[in-house]
Amino acid sequence: MDRPIYRAGIIGCGRIADSIEDEVLDAPYWSLLPYSHAGAYQRCDRTRLVAAADVNAERLAALGRRRGVERLYADYRAMLDREQLDVVSICTPTRTHGEVALEVARRPVKGIYLEKPIAQNLADADRMIAAFQAAGIVVAVNHVRTWDPYYDRVRRLIAKGAIGAPHAIMAHWHEGAAFGGTHLLDLLRFLLNAEAEWVFGQLDAGAGRFDPGARGTIGFPNSVQVYVSGADGHAAPAELDIVGTEGRIRIGNERYPELWQLDRSGQRPRLVQRGFPGVHDGRSGMLRAVEDLVRCIDDGGKPASAPVDARADLEIAVAFHLSHRSGEVVRLPVVDTAYVIEDPWGRDR
Secondary structure, X not given: OOOOOEEEEEEOOOHHHHHHHHHHOOOOXXXXXXXXXXXXXXXXXXXXXXXXXXXXXXXXXXXXXXXXXXXXXXOHHHHHHHOOOOEEXXXXXXXXXXXXXXXXXXXXXXXXXXXXXXOOOHHHXXXXXXXXXXXXXXXXXXXXXXXXXXXXXXXXXHHOOOOOOEEEEEEEOOOHXXXXXXXXXXXHHHHHOOOOOEEEEEEOXXXXXXXXXXXXXXXXXXXXXXXXXXXXXXXXXXXXXXXXXXXXXXXXXXXXXXXXXXXXXXXXXXXEEEOOOOOOOOOOHHHHHHHHHHHHHHHOOOOOOOHHHHHHHHXXXXXXXXXXXXXXXXXXXXXXXXXXXXXXXXXXX
């Protein structure tokens, strides 16, 4: 039976919507294309990118030229009213996510691909989740590594015991506790298939009201601890070193995945590197995210990173901030749902 082609539109035509693909072509790390919302819609055989909206006329025109999109709008509400869209990407600054998402949810759309983090505070995230559920809209949140084929293989290796029971993770990351950090936090929850229990964190000094770099520890069930090195300005690329009772896995932006396992055949156990089983079909995380969204629209179910996941990620980021303020461990769930982590996008520091 033929499946429908879904009409897609993008709100916010900045880097992640389109132009980031130019940057990653020469990036000093491995990646797969498409790497943008527009690229994923144009590669997915079930979606057609038909419209875009942005208050910045230059960005809007650039996406139109690059992607061959003629239906361009300065006002996203006009696009929503006129284009009969099935799927909408929200790629605007985080502080606008609540307003835009609630507006989209009032229309008869079937799916939303929402940029991370979900919101600036947990209360807004709760309002958004309630609106999505009431409207019956399927929403995926762009924590792209959750769909990446290499990280998915790491998750499966951990699940089947390739490194024994997970013990600790050393995570080097960048771009604040929330705005780059939720990529890490979603990935940790995905890889461990578990929810965080507590956070002890420290933020960089002198960052003003915007989300600064963070360092600290996240506690997961079974005494698994994640040590986060996310201070601003450190030289290490984004990378995870996942250590278990029988081995370790290392993976990151500049590191092809490595699988190490304990060899107990000799007098003393020693770590031996194994071939990482990384064969995949070439579909990038962005493309797999759009395909997952389409599948859930068709058949039901929850995307790999859904709004409830994004809220859990934001909650950990808020806990870093609250722990820094109190100097104490913050146990989840966080009670202060009004605490705001302000985004820096599109305004002066």
